[in-house]
Amino acid sequence: MKQRLLTFVKKHPFKLSVICLLLVAYYFCLPKHLFRDPTATVIESNDGKLLAAKIADDGQWRFPEVDSVPFKFAQCIIQFEDAYFYQHPGFNPVSIAKSFIQNIKSGRVVRGGSTLTQQVIRLSRKGKNRTYFEKLNELVLATRLELRASKTDILKLYTSHAPYGGNVVGLDVASWRYFGVQPHQLSWAESATLAVLPNAPALIYPGKNQEQLRRKRNHLLKKLFKEEVIDSLTYELSVLEELPEKPYALPSIAPHLLHRIDKDYKGRRLRTTIDLDLQTQINQVVKQHYEILRQNEIHNAAVMVMDVSNRKVLAYIGNTPTDNLHEKDVDIIGAPRSTGSIIKPLLYAAMLDNGELLPDALVADVPTKIAGYQPENYNKVYYGAIPAKRALARSLNIPSVRLLQEYGLDRFRDELKKFNLKDINRSADHYGLTLILGGAESNLWDVTKTYANLASTLNHYNQTSSEYYTNELREPVIMASDPVSFSERSQEKISYGAGSIFLTFEAMKEVNRPEGEEAWEFFDSSKQIAWKTGTSFGNRDAWAVGVTKKYAVGVWVGNADGEGRPDLTGVRSAAPILFDVFDLLPNTQWFDTPFDDLTEVEVCSKSGYLASGICPKTKTLIPPNGQRFKACTFHQLVHLDQQKQFRVNTSCMKPDKILTQPWFVLPPLMSYYYKNNNADYKDLPPYKSNCIIATTPAMDFIIPKPNAEIILTKGFDGKLNELILKLAHSRPETTVFWYMDETFIGQTKNFHELAVLPDEGFHTLTVVDEFGNELKQALKIETTL
Structure with missing residues (x-):
């Protein structure tokens, strides 16, 4: 051989x-890729259901090739187009012979005789004339395709590229456009309808030529019955089904997520982590709130929901269903917006973690001016002194600014880098102390992931042997195929310790307690949620973020163009959406207490500082570094008479008659505001009249004189000159606080001079020094013409 x-x-x-x-x-002879047409970008939910699609660049609704062909459609298309599909080598000689004879007799092409394989080749060679020579080419290429691909793959190619009329290509799109369902949900009648459409897509189109389409469909159903593919009952019910009248719109359940993904994955079919039911329900929640918000000319909102355990994004609502005029296509989730108070808990956690604050430690809430910057609380109220955790729960601005100054602006700015808040990208000097009140910008994606990362850090610490993960501060996961890994375990904390995070969440949970003056009608006491709101300057941005053991939810509300509106606040606008979203989520237990990262200590029950020898004490859990915090200095021993009405000393009472006890004493300015909100606070009793006491520091006004009438003149620039107030103090190093008509206007030390520009009319000038001494002066202001 x-x-x-x-x-x-x-x-x-x-x-x-x-x-x-x-x-x-x-x-x-056969190209490696038969089809190079652009395809639509398609995103699916975590269970494979269509969320949204973006039309292909050539204007065709053509989805990426299918990974499987539904059984019903496969049976229909084979019986209609190519009954011997699984037996022939790419062409059917008998069918070709019959077609040739019939076409010769008719004098024109009336029958094709092409197999499904040949039709795949013809579809790939679009625009070619249907000649016998072209038929020969198709036959050769079809046999080559049969050698290269399986029958299943050939069927998938046909299913993905068959024309269905108009700009609809492929079964995936056709099933949605004509029946509003996924291909595997099609009935036998619907599958038969779609099987006959590619045979003459221009002639037979849903809504037109209905009788012709019905005859073809029913003829196919009858063949299915005769071939025992379907039973008699199925056949009888199928022929009674109505034909589609007009195309359906494709689902658009997550349009902004689609645009986000399309930037990097154009023309691909991708399964996301989105929960379809949850996404649909939150879309409805946002729509309901939008109908209310737009009455105040607030047009945009966004919501993001994450699974804390794996960082998977479960819902992504990038905007409201507003109109083009109000930028409905803008994806707010990735847009940088002023943070308001939304990052205050990060400062609180940082100071707890470094032992520079305790949850119940009193922090000053008094009129404050730092380097010309004068922060104010949203409600314009001063509490004098307030526990740190309550200052966070009430989102007070003044304590936050004072704490940031104490902690260090540069230091806190550097610590924020570890959370990868991409829009906070400038120096500490650029932001100043306003960083903690919204002087910086961030986006909903980063804000939500930050709180999810903190919650996960706490969960992992409790689930392991009190360890952390090195990749804890990871980005959210949006693709179902993306791996979720937190890398290796470590004894070293990556951000804040579990104890500090837990105590921060405890303080944020206290926000849930109704205070009486806010609109808390949306509050659901059955849910334990750590949450925080934020409102930017000028009421331009309203934030709300909440975390539980299982979920993190972020909400932003406002106008995409930055227009501020009255009543656009975190509490009134964003928080109601937040709680409506949490109502859709399963309830979860509160975070486990990380006892290994907490230490039990005695603190002063009044000041929250570490207990001194004369404080009333209570036990509490604090982070380990909290043991370095200061001992209470607000309690001092005082000597009282038997009735505790007066202070005394040995100059006016015998030693054996004097009662000595600790007394809670705040500095004068803190005391001035504190006692207005704390009825149980008692000032130090006065000294008994016959006691000899040290001379009280004296002070007096230099300018203005008593009952002065002052005329303010204009300078060369035409502007009024300021009035220079001057004060003499027997101890110049004493801090003095100035008020005009009970409004704080500044403080001085060493040199007691202050420039002001009061309105015309009568005023009362008041000064209070740090020892509590007070002085008032009346004056009248006039201006020159």
Whole structure:
């Protein structure tokens, strides 16, 4: 045999060369990729349901190739187009012969005789004339395709690229456009309808030529019945089904997520982490709130929900269903917006973690001016002194600014870097102390992930042997195929310790307690949620973020163009949406207490500082570094008479008659406001009249004089000159606080001079020094013409 082959090669080298060339040409005649048409970008939910799609660049609704063909449609298309699909090698000689004879008799092409494989080739060679020569090309290419691909793959190619009329290509789009369901949900009648459409998509189109379409469909159903693919009952019910009248719109359940994904994954079909039911329900919640908000000309909002355990994004609502005029297509979730108070808990956690604050430690809430910057609380009220956790729960601005100054602006700015808040990208000097009140910008994606990361850190610490993960501060996961890894365990904390995070969440949970003056009608006491709101300057941005053991939810409300509106606040606008979203989520237990990262200590029950020897004490849990915090200095021993009405000393009472007890004493300015909100606070009793006491520091006004009438003159620039107030104090190093008509206007030390520009009319000038001494002066202001 071998000898014969060699002999043939020697005798017929030309023939052999031709054969080899033909074989090579046959091998390479079929392009590697049959279809290079652009496809739509398609995103699916975590269970494979269509969320949204963006039309292909050529204006066709053409989805990426399917990974499987539904059984019903496969049976329908094979019975209608190619009954011997699984038996032939790419072409059917019998069918071709019959078609040839029938076309010769008719004098025109009335029957094609093409197999499904040949039709795939024809679809890939779009625009070619249907000649016998082209048919021969299709036949050769079809046999080559049969050698390269399986029958299943060939069927998938046909299913993905068959025309269905108009700009609809492929079964995936056709099932949605004509029946509003996914392909695997099609009935036998619907599958039969779609099976006959590619045969004449321009002639037979849903809503037109209904009778012709019905006859073709029913003829196919009858064939399915005869071939025992369906039973008689199915056949009888199927022929009664109505035909589609007009195309359905494709689902658009997560349009902004689609645009986000399309930037990097154009033309691909991607399964996301989105929970379809939750996404749909939150869409409805946002729509309901939008109908209310737009009455105040607030048009935009966004919501993001994350699974804390794996950082998967469960819901992504990038905007409200507003109109083009109000930028409905803008994805707010990624847009940088002023943070308001939304990052205050991060400062609180940082100071707890470093032992520079305790949850119940009193922090000053008094009129404050720092380097020309004068923060104010939202409600314009001063509490004098307030526990740190309550200052956070009430989102008080003044304590936050004072704490940031104490902690260090540069230090806190550097610590924020570890959370990868991408829009906080400038220096500490650029932001100043307003950083903690909304002087910086961030986006809903980063804000939500930050709180999810903190919750996960706490959960992991409790789930492991009190360890952390090195990749704890990871980005959210949006693709279902993306791996979720927190890397290795470590004894070292990555951000804040579990104890500090837990105590921060405890303080944020206290926000849930109704205070009486706010609108808390949306509060649900059955849910334990750590949450925080924020409102930017000028009422331009309203934030709300909440976390539980299982979920993190972020909400932003406002106008995409930055227009501020009255009553646009975190509490009134964003928080109601937040709680409506949490109502859709399963209830979860509160975070476990991380006892290994907490230490029990005694603190002063009045000041919240570490207890001194004379404080009333209570036990509490604090982070380990909290043991370095200061001991209480607000309690001092005082000597009282037997009735505790007066202070005394040995100059006016015998030592054995003097009662000595600790007394809670705040600095004068803190005391002035504190006692207005704490009825149980008692000032130090006065000294008994016959006691000899040290001379009280004296002070007096230099300017203005008593009952002065002052005329303010104009300078060369036409502007009124300021009035320079001057004060003499027997102890110049004493801090003095100035008020005009009970409004704080500044403080001085060493040099007691203050420039003001009061309105015309009568005023009362008041000064209070740090010892509680008070002085008042009346004056009248006039201006020159």
